[in-house]
Amino acid sequence: MSDDPIREIAATAARAAAIAAGLDAAGAARRLGEDGLLGVLAPDSVGGLGLPLSAAAAVVAATEAALVPLPVAEAMLAARLLADRHPEVAAAIVAGEGVVTVATAGAFICEEGRCSGTVGRASAGGAARWLIARTAGAGPVLLDLRAEGVTIEEERGLDLERPPARITARNAVATPLGDIAGFEADLLLLHAAGALGAAEHCLDRAIGHVGNRRQFGKPLVAFQGLRFELARQKLALEGARAALDHALAVAGQDPRAEGVARLVARSACGDAAPAIIEAAIQLHGGMGFTWDLGLHRQLRRAREAAAALDAVAARAALAERLEQAWAA
């Protein structure tokens, strides 16, 4: 695929994200759905575009930068995952008619199609219609959150626009999903892309700030100490981007979660993205620490992404696969 369709999608996503950022989760889903952005990965049969993962990465870079209050990566990947076996759910997600979320903590206990127990840290779970959750030993399930026996309560987390939720099921009907390793691996790459998109946005904001603010008779950007700091952050950003772009490009050939390219991207992006946003906050001085400036919002989301990316675990896994890296 050439860069042009991706650039086009990035531009569409930036426009839609700016509007969706001012809506609630349901409204944001409808808005992005209208532009076809939630169906970037899903096949044509459910109204999707069937594009490669790099297109979804462009979407999520824009929606994370703009703080869209929707788990966009989860929606794009769930629509692809569910297209064959649950086309009606996939089509609804693509159209933005309902929010889908993923529980990243805990597992249900399921027997004969019915699940009980508590799972949590489901992004924007309070606004969600569908949940993908793990089970103890029985493989992941899809749960309709309107089903009987399901209760949802908000949890404390870092992300302000997509507060996480805890979901308790009591003998609720759920659908087994089979192997979703590819879904989970790709979700990590999209988290990396989103965090890096947010980091780039914050770095641009910092550059804007030091260009405008004058102290000691000159703009801050004229001070070499600040220029070097910005250059260092750019270096970190471009290094992480090189790792991510490669992982996205080979994602189709290597659907395993533990391939070298994916581990490298997790390590590079998981470390770089929050650090760049922290530096952008620092470069804003006292303003950087205020609630109203708002860079803490991108930082909160990037920290959540970094927790999922788990750079330490990624490097530990990479250390076991050095021979594979050297053979490439």
Next chain:
Amino acid sequence: MSATTTLPPAEAPTIDTEGYRTRHRAWLAANLPARWRSDNPDYQSPMLEEAKAWEAELHRQGLWGVAWPRDYGGHGLTLREHMIANQEIGRLPMPESVNSIGKELAGPIILAIATEEQKRRLIPAILEMREIWCQGFSEPEAGSDLAGLRTRAVKDGAAWRVTGQKIWTSGAHRAQRCLLLARTGTMESRHRGLSLFAVKLDQPGVTIKPIRQMDGNAEFNEVFFDNALVEPEDALGEQERGWAAAVRVLEVERGTNRIYRAWRLEEELRHLLTVCRTDPALARIIENPHMVQRIAGVQVDIEVHKRMIEGVVEDLCAGTGIGGRGSLIKQHWSDYHQRQAQLAVEILDGASYPPSPAVARAQQRFRTVYLRSRAETIYAGTTQIQLGIIADRILKLPREG
């Protein structure tokens, strides 16, 4: 080597990439003398004449001059094949080129700005190792700030006479030619009054004094010119414009020189870990979770380095420029290679005593690598110069608001 300045992408020949790679890999494996492998306990560095013969053979085998035009002794392929050949060179613990200034700096500049006669005379001599080059840019009063450059070249009939001093001139003691940057305009013309020359070093007006480095070697030199002669045919490019053209070439070169480096630094890590597994004490150290993180962190940096290089090669082959991206690459590798070298020395210090020959060789290799890595954030533009370029050229930060 800048394929773009010499070979339009449309004319790029199509070749069997994997066959090309396999052929080079097999040839190198069969022909690199074992004693020159820096992971060999019986390692010996090649003598100068041996190194020259080896590099000339590498050229005949298609491993040097890959993307240079056939008219001048090159192999007429693209930067993609140049990268493949370099990946295979990088994978082996091979001696460094003794003429990298010729091959990666002077050559590309000559191809970009020299006359047809000069290209036909100078380029084959580089590839056949008849002429080793050094780079005469830096001076005591002009490092990266070339506006202060004082070495003068003045007309003497059709020829030129050069007087002045260069410093940090790597390899001058073995070189036949110096790519000299000298002032032909006034001091007030600053960096605009500079011209390039291909000066012969074997002449009475040239004195070379080695400078001992912190690793104990003396690779770099002071070079003094006292009314040294430059033949008319050795002035390169348009007078006082040669430098501007050279800067354009150098921008590409900063991204593409020693393209094998990422793969060589990976070979260093492979050598380190392979040796560690042969020694019980070292094997324990590299299993320590903290060390595992640092080792894998180096591999992450190597992977990023490879991807940056591949990206630049693809963009150059597609005919897109690379802007200041060479500075990103240079800063990335020089930073992480220092961490890598420090890690290697730290780990190897924990070896069982007395060390086996293999461990002793690795200790010796990585002590040298460690000390030399301190130069890597200094030469070819210090870290501070690179950060300045990233700020100015990539981020395009204004100087004033």
